[in-house]
Amino acid sequence: MPTSITRIVIPVYRDFDILDVSGPFAMFNTVRDTAGISPVLATDQPGLVTCLQGIEFNVALALPALAFSDAIWVPGGFGQGYFDQFSSSGPLVNWLKTEGPNAGYVCSVCTGALLLAAGGLLAGYTATTHWQFQQALGMFPGVRLASGYPRYWIDRNRITGGGVSSGLDASLATIAVLSNSTNAMYAQLLNQYAPRPPFDAGTPVTAPPEILGSFLRIFGPGTTQVEKVVAAFLQNQGAG
Amino acid sequence: MPTSITRIVIPVYRDFDILDVSGPFAMFNTVRDTAGISPVLATDQPGLVTCLQGIEFNVALALPALAFSDAIWVPGGFGQGYFDQFSSSGPLVNWLKTEGPNAGYVCSVCTGALLLAAGGLLAGYTATTHWQFQQALGMFPGVRLASGYPRYWIDRNRITGGGVSSGLDASLATIAVLSNSTNAMYAQLLNQYAPRPPFDAGTPVTAPPEILGSFLRIFGPGTTQVEKVVAAFLQNQGAG
Numbered sequence: 001m002p003t004s005i006t007r008i009v010i011p012v013y014r015d016f017d018i019l020d021v022s023g024p025f026a027m028f029n030t031v032r033d034t035a036g037i038s039p040v041l042a043t044d045q046p047g048l049v050t051c052l053q054g055i056e057f058n059v060a061l062a063l064p065a066l067a068f069s070d071a072i073w074v075p076g077g078f079g080q081g082y083f084d085q086f087s088s089s090g091p092l093v094n095w096l097k098t099e100g101p102n103a104g105y106v107c108s109v110c111t112g113a114l115l116l117a118a119g120g121l122l123a124g125y126t127a128t129t130h131w132q133f134q135q136a137l138g139m140f141p142g143v144r145l146a147s148g149y150p151r152y153w154i155d156r157n158r159i160t161g162g163g164v165s166s167g168l169d170a171s172l173a174t175i176a177v178l179s180n181s182t183n184a185m186y187a188q189l190l191n192q193y194a195p196r197p198p199f200d201a202g203t204p205v206t207a208p209p210e211i212l213g214s215f216l217r218i219f220g221p222g223t224t225q226v227e228k229v230v231a232a233f234l235q236n237q238g239a240g
Numbered sequence: 241m242p243t244s245i246t247r248i249v250i251p252v253y254r255d256f257d258i259l260d261v262s263g264p265f266a267m268f269n270t271v272r273d274t275a276g277i278s279p280v281l282a283t284d285q286p287g288l289v290t291c292l293q294g295i296e297f298n299v300a301l302a303l304p305a306l307a308f309s310d311a312i313w314v315p316g317g318f319g320q321g322y323f324d325q326f327s328s329s330g331p332l333v334n335w336l337k338t339e340g341p342n343a344g345y346v347c348s349v350c351t352g353a354l355l356l357a358a359g360g361l362l363a364g365y366t367a368t369t370h371w372q373f374q375q376a377l378g379m380f381p382g383v384r385l386a387s388g389y390p391r392y393w394i395d396r397n398r399i400t401g402g403g404v405s406s407g408l409d410a411s412l413a414t415i416a417v418l419s420n421s422t423n424a425m426y427a428q429l430l431n432q433y434a435p436r437p438p439f440d441a442g443t444p445v446t447a448p449p450e451i452l453g454s455f456l457r458i459f460g461p462g463t464t465q466v467e468k469v470v471a472a473f474l475q476n477q478g479a480g
Contacts, residue, residue: 055298169436184438189441
């Protein structure tokens with residue numbers, strides 16, 4: 001049995017990605033008893049929070065003050081609810097600015113990395129994000145991008161995951177860091193995480209060109225929008 | 241643009257596994273516009289439904305009558321809320337008995353396969369489930385177990401996934417079956433599903449013996465409990 005509890009605070013907001021939260025939450029929760037790892041959802045205004053996919057989560061906990069033993073896991077998102085987090089009054093970024101430095105580990109998956117960066121938590125660190133948003137992450141001063149499309153990157157107490165499903169690999173690595181590899185392998189076995197996708201289209205270098213092309217036609221404007229949002233955030237910050 | 245909508249009904253119940261639902265929901269939702277695949281959650285009594293990991297989902301839709309074009313995706317679970325589904329008055333199993341035969345495709349992940357079997361939907365089919373519960377699935381008359389620990393198994397219009405995270409691979413295969421591989425690869429790329437777990441402990445044959453041993457010590461009684469529940473269900477059915 002664990003001798004102490006490591007609470008992993010997962011802040012959610014409108015338009016968070018459901019898999020960014022649920023995959024890691026499942027992995028962490030698996031070792032709640034064996035490793036003392038305790039994931040909790042929290043949000044600015046407790047109540048129903050609608051994810052990007054339209055499902056409503058009932059979240060009871062307000063974003064808490066953090067003790068040193070806590071870890072933060074920031075999920076990515078997309079759409080207006082995500083973009084709004086970068087406004088000057090965005091409560092999540094302000095919480096990250098205030099509480100992030102008190103957290104034992106600061107983690108993200110997917111576009112959650114851009115929120116960490118907006119909270120000033122990635123300056124001087126190497127990090128990764130969803131393959132499509134690496135350029136946007138690189139706009140933040142002092143953030144070094146990990147090369148390629150890693151599933152996660154660990155730089156001291158910062159653990160950042162790649163896009164969406166990367167959260168499964170990143171959360172297992174995080175369990176190993178927070179406790180040990182025995183607990184991480186236990187979580188992997190329970191969740192039968194021996195992945196074998198029926199296709200090999202998970203990154204822009206392995207996806208067939210026509211798949212990547214159709215993705216960029218549909219999602220290209222989204223990327224531009226994220227870069228505009230980040231540029232506006234940085235400009236406001238410079239002016240502030 | 242798709243010419244028709246394929247609604248995938250995902251019935252949830254107390255103690256469903258969050259990753260069994262969220263991973264496939266994310267994959268399906270990704271191709272909502274391109275493939276006309278529309279995942280929806282439904283439940284016996286609409287309102288808050290608490291998953292195995294303790295998170296509350298707000299589910300508005302009651303278990304619907306199914307048109308032929310619909311598919312069913314039954315998630316697994318564990319704990320009392322899952323066991324209760326096998327009682328003679330379990331609304332989900334009764335819904336599966338009535339509506340399952342009207343569904344175009346009948347799918348599951350993890351211990352959801354046992355619910356399909358209880359609904360009489362796997363007799364005469366080859367199927368799979370979480371590695372730990374294959375024996376329990378094999379107790380249902382007429383169900384043939386796929387050998388090994390496949391991520392999913394397709395037998396005519398039945399698609400059954402292995403344990404928990406298998407739902408990611410199974411849902412991509414399901415997208416390919418319901419529409420085409422182009423849409424499946426699009427979902428894979430968007431969700432950056434190029435998995436690379438930091439350990440190789442995802443099945444009982446690859447996990448180190450000490451990990452498997454500790455799993456069986458903790459989870460062994462759970463397996464026994466599922467087998468008891470299935471035995472009682474089959475006995476009641478025989479008596480009915």
